[in-house]
Structure formats: C-alpha cells, structure tokens
Amino acid sequence: VNAYAFAGCSNLERVILPESLKEIPDGMFEDCENLKHINLPQELQNIGSVAFSCTGLKEINLPKSLKMIGYGAFSYCNNLVSVIVPDSVNTLYNTFISCGSLQTVVLGEGLKTIGRSTFGYCTRLSEIYIPAGVTKIDQKPYAATIGYEYWGPCEKVRAIYGCRNLQRVVVSPDNKYYSDIDGVLFDKGKNDLLYYPEGRTSVKYDVPEGVDTIASYAFYYVKDLKSIHLPATLKIIGYRALPGSLTAIMSQSMNPPERNYLGIYSLYEGAVSSGVEWYVPLGAGDRYKMAYGIDVIETSLLNVDMVDGDEKELRFYVLPDGRLSVSGVLVDTIIEIYSINGRQIYKGIAGDIPYLGQGLYLVKIGDETCKVII
Incomplete structure (x- = not known):
C-alpha cells in the first residue's frame, strides 16, 4: 500500500488490515477524521x-512486535484518550502533539529518546x-540575540510543553540521566532544573539548594506561580525561564546569575513582568542593580513554618532598618502578632510592622496563622 493511500478520506470509519502487514506507510490514514477504531496486525513492525x-x-x-513509530504518527488525534507504547519502541518524535484528550500514556521500558514535541x-x-532506559529528553541550546549582544545559550526542554494540566513528571530511580524531586524534572545530579509542570497551582516554589542552572523556558508556561525562592548555589537562569505570573523573586545568592544568561530581555520579554519585586541578601543590592539595572530590596530571609494554609503566598523578611516585612498581602492588610505564650505584641496594617527582635512569634493574617522564627 502506498504512502497517503487513504489520506483525506473523511468518511472512512472502518478498516480491516491483513495480519501479514508489517508496515503502515507514511500518512496512510492522515485526516481520516471519522476513523475512530482500528485493529493493528500483531506482527506489525513500523508505523x-x-x-x-x-x-x-x-x-x-x-502490538508488542512494533519497532518504530514515525514522526507525528498520532499527532492531532483530539479524541485519543490512552495509549501504551510497547517495550520494543525506542524513539518517539512529535508523536502525540496536540492530542487534547490524552489522559494516560504508558511508556515502554525500551524507550531511549523522547524527541521534540512528543507531548x-x-x-x-x-x-x-520516564522509564529507566531513557537517555534523552529532547533539549536544545537556546540562544537569543538582542541587537548585537548575545544572551545564550541555555538548554530548553522541547519534548514537553503546553500541558496545562500536567502535575508531575516522575522519573524511574534507576534512570542514569534524569531524576525528579516531587514531580519536577531535573538532571540526574539535580544540578539543572529542566522543567516545572505547568499544571501545578502552587503559588510559591523553592528551588532546591544545589541547583546551579534553571533551563530556558523551565517555568515559562506556568500560570499560578507568584513567588520563587532561588538558592545560593544558582549561577545561571536560562532565557525566558521564569513565568510572567511572578510578583516576587527571593534570591539567596550574593552574586547574581551571569548576565550573559539573564539579562533584562531574559527576564521581562514575555516572561517576568517589570513589576516583580526582587529580594536579595543584605549587601548584595548594588551587584544586582549593576547586573540587571533593576531595583531590589535587601533583606534577611526568615524561617517560616506554616501552621495551616501552606498554599498561600506568605513570606517574611527583616528589612535593613530591623522592621518585619511580609509579602503576599496588601500593605493595608490588618495583621496581628503574638508572642509564643499568646501575648499580643502588634495589631495594625502589614506595612507598619515594628522591629521585633530575635525570637519565636505567631503571626495571624485573617484566618492564616504562621510561626515565625527570627
């Protein structure tokens, strides 16, 4: 049967294939929009x-005999709900792009490469x-040239994107190239944060200590993230790595990530809005201003133990003058502060919290109560 033999047969509903068939050629049933079911021969080797x-x-x-699934074989199948990829297939490339109803995918243990736009x-x-045998989840060095200045490269994951309900990317612990931390995709050594599932609704995320690179577009498609905590080990933030939903960035590094990878364009061109607040360590403000040309807030990050409502964005800081600051609420929000034994120390607006000194405090904002250790 020749390639594209039945392509565009929009009324075709049923096909019976001979059991002797070894290959379904390119485009054989492309655009057969009413073809809703087909039995594939058990000796089929190539699609x-x-x-x-x-x-x-x-x-x-x-079928278990299948060895190859060609480029975009099931792309734009809007009704496809589930699929099991047999162990005999080692490469996927553009395979399930824009399968809007796809809910379940089981990848075979023989899979080696998850290519561009697979999901x-x-x-x-x-x-x-991600099975143990996967050696490559398609990434590409991403470079952006602004005028005559070069702002890259930094790799981006191109195999997974636009999955607005994706909660977790789980990697087999036996995989030698990739890993995950609570469903967030990293390289095996957990030095590179590669992809943050864009369907998550958490408003804050702490990048783990030890991470030195956030890949290009790692958070770009995320809609609900409001604040992100960057560790002291971070050196590189890739192009458009951060989402436009952010209102606060907390960095523990005294040295800002290298300017070659994180310029104003990387931050603000279609990613982080220009109104985001940057919190940096005391004494590091001038370095960030010089590197990025942005205003920052120098502060000491406090330890916060959320008693309840841990999904609410509440971050506490000590300002240079010693006063307590809280992000995630309006400055005129009423806030109550108590000593650990229940004595009220302050009740007033969040923008006028006094100097408290070292100790353990209870902070109440509406129905939210937090333990704050200074």
Whole structure:
C-alpha cells in the first residue's frame, strides 16, 4: 500500500488490515477524521510518519512486535484518550502533539529518546512517567540575540510543553540521566532544573539548594506561580525561564546569575513582568542593580513554618532598618502578632510592622496563622 493511500478520506470509519502487514506507510490514514477504531496486525513492525495524524481514534492497541513509530504518527488525534507504547519502541518524535484528550500514556521500558514535541499541548495529561532506559529528553541550546549582544545559550526542554494540566513528571530511580524531586524534572545530579509542570497551582516554589542552572523556558508556561525562592548555589537562569505570573523573586545568592544568561530581555520579554519585586541578601543590592539595572530590596530571609494554609503566598523578611516585612498581602492588610505564650505584641496594617527582635512569634493574617522564627 502506498504512502497517503487513504489520506483525506473523511468518511472512512472502518478498516480491516491483513495480519501479514508489517508496515503502515507514511500518512496512510492522515485526516481520516471519522476513523475512530482500528485493529493493528500483531506482527506489525513500523508505523510511518503522520500515519494516523488528525484521525478520530479514541484508543490504539500497539502490538508488542512494533519497532518504530514515525514522526507525528498520532499527532492531532483530539479524541485519543490512552495509549501504551510497547517495550520494543525506542524513539518517539512529535508523536502525540496536540492530542487534547490524552489522559494516560504508558511508556515502554525500551524507550531511549523522547524527541521534540512528543507531548506538546497534551492539555489533559496529568502525569508522565520516564522509564529507566531513557537517555534523552529532547533539549536544545537556546540562544537569543538582542541587537548585537548575545544572551545564550541555555538548554530548553522541547519534548514537553503546553500541558496545562500536567502535575508531575516522575522519573524511574534507576534512570542514569534524569531524576525528579516531587514531580519536577531535573538532571540526574539535580544540578539543572529542566522543567516545572505547568499544571501545578502552587503559588510559591523553592528551588532546591544545589541547583546551579534553571533551563530556558523551565517555568515559562506556568500560570499560578507568584513567588520563587532561588538558592545560593544558582549561577545561571536560562532565557525566558521564569513565568510572567511572578510578583516576587527571593534570591539567596550574593552574586547574581551571569548576565550573559539573564539579562533584562531574559527576564521581562514575555516572561517576568517589570513589576516583580526582587529580594536579595543584605549587601548584595548594588551587584544586582549593576547586573540587571533593576531595583531590589535587601533583606534577611526568615524561617517560616506554616501552621495551616501552606498554599498561600506568605513570606517574611527583616528589612535593613530591623522592621518585619511580609509579602503576599496588601500593605493595608490588618495583621496581628503574638508572642509564643499568646501575648499580643502588634495589631495594625502589614506595612507598619515594628522591629521585633530575635525570637519565636505567631503571626495571624485573617484566618492564616504562621510561626515565625527570627
């Protein structure tokens, strides 16, 4: 059967394939929008590029004999709900892009490469499991040239993006190249943060200590993140790595990440809005201003133990004049502060909290109560 033999047969609903068939050629059923079910021969070895692209398939049973799935074989299958990739397949490339109904994908243990756009815009996918054998999740050095100045490179993950309901990317502990921390994708050594699932609704995230690089576009598609805590070990933030939803960035590093990777354009061109507040360590303000040309707030980060409501964005700082500052609320919000034995120390607006001194305090904002250790 020749390539594209039935392409565009929009009324085709049912196909019976001979058991002797070893290969489905390129584009054989492309744009057969009413083809909702098909039985694949148990000896099938190859599925060609875009072979089932834009069909009405709801599910597909891939035989264990299958060796190759071509470029975009199931792309734009908007009705496809679940698929199991057999162990015999070692490469996926653009395979499930824009499968908007896809909820479950089981990747075979023989998989080696998850190529570009494999899971692009799979908007209902909530979890992806990376098997032990995967050696490459498609990344590409990303460079941006602004005028005559070079702002890159820094790798970006191109295999997973636009998955607005994705909560977790879980990696097999036996994988030698990748790992995850609570569903966030890292390299094996946990030095590079590669991808933060964009379906998460948390308003704050602490980048783990030890991370020295945040890959380009790592947080770019995230919509709900309001504050991010950057560790002292961080050296590089990739191009457009941070989301436009941020209102506060807390950095523990005395030295700002290298300007070659994190310029004003990297921060503000389609990513972080210009109104974001930067909190940096005491004594580091001039370095950040010189590196990025932005205003910053020098502060000492306090330890905060959330008693309840741990999803609310509440961050506490000591300002240079010794006063307590809280982010995540309006300055005229009423706040109450008590000693650990229950004695009220302050009640007033959040913008006028007095100097408290070292100790353990209870801070109440509405129904939210926090223990704050200074």
